Amino acid sequence: MVTSVLIVYAHQSSSSFNAAVKDVAVKELRSLGFKVTVSDLYAMGFKATATREDILAELKSPENFRYGEEMEEAWRAQTLSDDIKEEHKKVLEADLIIFQFPMYWFSVPAIMKGWFDRVLTGGFAFSLKNMYDNGIFKEKKAMLSFSTGASQSMFRPDGVNGDMNVALWPLQNGVLHFCGFQVLAPQIFWSPAHSPEAVRAAMLEAWGLRLKTLLSECPLCFASSILFDLSFQGKFSLRPDVKQELEAQDYGLTTGHHLGKPLPPDNQLCAPGGAHGHP
Numbered sequence: 395m396v397t398s399v400l401i402v403y404a405h406q407s408s409s410s411f412n413a414a415v416k417d418v419a420v421k422e423l424r425s426l427g428f429k430v431t432v433s434d435l436y437a438m439g440f441k442a443t444a445t446r447e448d449i450l451a452e453l454k455s456p457e458n459f460r461y462g463e464e465m466e467e468a469w470r471a472q473t474l475s476d477d478i479k480e481e482h483k484k485v486l487e488a489d490l491i492i493f494q495f496p497m498y499w500f501s502v503p504a505i506m507k508g509w510f511d512r513v514l515t516g517g518f519a520f521s522l523k524n525m526y527d528n529g530i531f532k533e534k535k536a537m538l539s540f541s542t543g544a545s546q547s548m549f550r551p552d553g554v555n556g557d558m559n560v561a562l563w564p565l566q567n568g569v570l571h572f573c574g575f576q577v578l579a580p581q582i583f584w585s586p587a588h589s590p591e592a593v594r595a596a597m598l599e600a601w602g603l604r605l606k607t608l609l610s611e612c613p614l615c616f617a618s619s620i621l622f623d624l625s626f627q628g629k630f631s632l633r634p635d636v637k638q639e640l641e642a643q644d645y646g647l648t649t650g651h652h653l654g655k656p657l658p659p660d661n662q663l664c665a666p667g668g669a670h671g672h673p
């Protein structure tokens with residue numbers, strides 16, 4: 395079966411560095427025989443706001459509109475707006491999703507946040523039963539590929555912006571891993587606008603090389619669901635026996651599950667076993 399890659403791309407300009415990064419990915423992945431689809435969010439005029447217009451039917455509770463609940467209902471009834479249905483099809487077909495964007499405010503541009511809000515619909519992308527490593531998309535891979543304005547040193551634990559691992563936790567754990575995706579190490583293009591031409595060319599070349607073996611990389615490490623008591627009674631927290639066992643460890647479990655200990659170094663930047671987690 396042909397491997398299918400979806401690139402969700404957010405940049406306004408086709409002459410941007412992000413456009414060049416996206417073009418390298420399209421070319422390289424197609425040359426490997428993969429099917430590549432691009433959701434070019436600005437070009438599509440993708441709607442960023444989560445509103446009532448996303449549902450093409452009567453609401454269950456019009457007087458008390460609850461976006462998440464109504465969306466799940468509409469997903470079941472197949473009454474979601476056409477643009478969301480279209481993205482759902484692309485997600486279902488994809489073995490790997492690459493999110494390509496310039497970092498905005500330590501996160502994704504609003505148009506991509508809108509894609510998360512609207513496309514990762516309850517029922518379709520997650521449920522309380524199906525989350526994290528039991529998540530709906532656990533057979534799929536996803537990754538962030540983005541550029542920064544800041545230099546790498548500014549995003550180190552002693553840098554003025556603080557640790558990039560912390561900045562990436564909400565997106566990589568809270569969005570991607572929450573929906574079950576195996577999250578590949580991020581591809582970060584540090585400060586292309588302040589880099590010489592030769593450095594930018596080298597960044598694009600390194601990306602092209604990484605793409606050749608991207609799908610065989612080990613994903614990032616997250617805490618396994620079996621470590622938690624996933625019940626209301628157990629407060630969805632680490633099991634007491636696991637917590638006790640972890641007391642003796644030098645580092646926290648993950649960037650988020652740090653247990654008041656030092657963060658495991660580069661937990662959100664590298665998979666175990668190498669710069670990009672090659673097995």
Ligand SMILES: Cc1cc2nc3c(=O)[nH]c(=O)nc-3n(C[C@H](O)[C@H](O)[C@H](O)COP(=O)(O)OP(=O)(O)OC[C@H]3O[C@@H](n4cnc5c(N)ncnc54)[C@H](O)[C@@H]3O)c2cc1C
Pocket residue numbers: 405409410411412413414495496497498499500501540541542543544545586587588591594595598
């Ligand atoms: C609202 C907002 C919030 C932001 N928040 C943050 C933040 O929180 N943290 C942070 O670090 N940064 C932040 N930034 C900065 C932003 O991340 C960078 O401006 C962005 O990542 C640069 O990427 P670009 O694709 O727009 O680069 P561009 O400016 O398009 O390109 C950079 C350089 O690459 C050149 N280039 C284009 N194509 C090629 C090619 N094929 N080969 C070689 N060179 C090429 C361009 O000519 C240019 O010289 C923010 C910016 C905005 C607007």
